[in-house]
Amino acid sequence: MSDGAAVTWAELLAETSAALGDPREARWICEQAGGFSAAELAASRDQAVRTAMAAAVHAMVRRRCAGEPLQYVLGSWPFRRLDLLVDRRVLIPRPETEVVAGTAIDLVRAAGPGATAVDLGTGSGAIGLSIARELHPVPVRTVLTDASPAALDVARANLAGLGRAGQGVELHEGSWWSALPDGLRGAVDVAVSNPPYVAEGDPEVDESVRTWEPLGALYSGADGLDAVREIVAGAEAWLAPRGWLVLEIGWTQGPAVAELLDAGGFVDVAIRPDLAGRDRVALGRRAGAATAR
Numbered sequence: 001m002s003d004g005a006a007v008t009w010a011e012l013l014a015e016t017s018a019a020l021g022d023p024r025e026a027r028w029i030c031e032q033a034g035g036f037s038a039a040e041l042a043a044s045r046d047q048a049v050r051t052a053m054a055a056a057v058h059a060m061v062r063r064r065c066a067g068e069p070l071q072y073v074l075g076s077w078p079f080r081r082l083d084l085l086v087d088r089r090v091l092i093p094r095p096e097t098e099v100v101a102g103t104a105i106d107l108v109r110a111a112g113p114g115a116t117a118v119d120l121g122t123g124s125g126a127i128g129l130s131i132a133r134e135l136h137p138v139p140v141r142t143v144l145t146d147a148s149p150a151a152l153d154v155a156r157a158n159l160a161g162l163g164r165a166g167q168g169v170e171l172h173e174g175s176w177w178s179a180l181p182d183g184l185r186g187a188v189d190v191a192v193s194n195p196p197y198v199a200e201g202d203p204e205v206d207e208s209v210r211t212w213e214p215l216g217a218l219y220s221g222a223d224g225l226d227a228v229r230e231i232v233a234g235a236e237a238w239l240a241p242r243g244w245l246v247l248e249i250g251w252t253q254g255p256a257v258a259e260l261l262d263a264g265g266f267v268d269v270a271i272r273p274d275l276a277g278r279d280r281v282a283l284g285r286r287a288g289a290a291t292a293r
């Protein structure tokens with residue numbers, strides 16, 4: 001590729017596209033490096049590229065050619081109504097998780113103003129921050145947790161981008177329920193989690209995922225269900241009576257997770273599909289009579 005000294009955006013775009021073999025990725029990289037929207041990049045095609053911007057494009061192309069996922073190279077990725085900062089400290093938010101977040105959002109909305117929602121293992125903040133963003137201006141206490149302080153730093157940066165919608169959001173470090181402030185015992189209306197759920201040694205995990213994404217976000221014991229078991233076991237103590245637990249699961253795990261929820265005393269247990277029609281969301285509610293808030 002050229003050193004960018006006197007190229008136009010159209011030339012740099014063509015070079016980038018040839019290097020990557022993907023015109024869409026090339027466009028996204030040029031938009032990101034130039035700080036352009038799609039329309040602004042199109043309108044700037046004949047303008048000379050500043051040296052620093054050309055250098056930024058070249059650096060991103062080198063990372064992409066080394067196999068780094070596009071989302072980390074760009075440094076941000078859309079999730080529902082958010083544009084989230086993402087890097088190697090957090091799992092890349094997946095489209096199927098948008099369905100999980102949507103399920104939780106509907107339940108928080110139904111719980112009404114003053115509800116308490118928690119997102120256990122928040123990573124970039126994708127689910128919890130979507131709850132805060134989409135419920136706004138309804139007052140909701142939204143608590144985001146993670147065992148990884150590095151992941152929480154990313155979630156905190158994403159929270160900063162939420163403005164007023166982020167006012168009711170808190171972040172806490174720790175393992176699953178134990179991260180929560182004690183005052184939330186028996187008071188959580190909706191708990192949602194996309195925990196690690198891949199079985200150790202699962203040969204179906206893409207090499208790119210294994211190489212680049214945080215392993216602590218992926219694997220969870222011999223059958224992939226260690227984290228789910230821990231979350232289900234702790235739910236009774238933290239959920240409000242009639243409070244909901246919503247879990248993202250692997251597409252083969254529906255029957256096993258439904259059994260765990262049944263055995264844990266949950267009622268209204270259901271397994272719902274993602275957009276591809278595969279089992280993806282497990283939910284159930286704590287038994288008991290609802291208490292007035």
Ligand SMILES: C[S@@+](CC[C@H](N)C(=O)[O-])C[C@H]1O[C@@H](n2cnc3c(N)ncnc32)[C@H](O)[C@@H]1O
Pocket residue numbers: 090091092093094097120121122123124125126127145146147148151174175176194195196197216217218
């Ligand atoms: C599959 S990722 C999900 C990230 C994010 N919620 C999403 O949907 O994109 C699982 C997250 O759980 C966190 N995690 C792993 N073990 C944990 C534990 N014991 N307690 C709390 N969080 C944990 C990981 O650090 C990671 O951020």
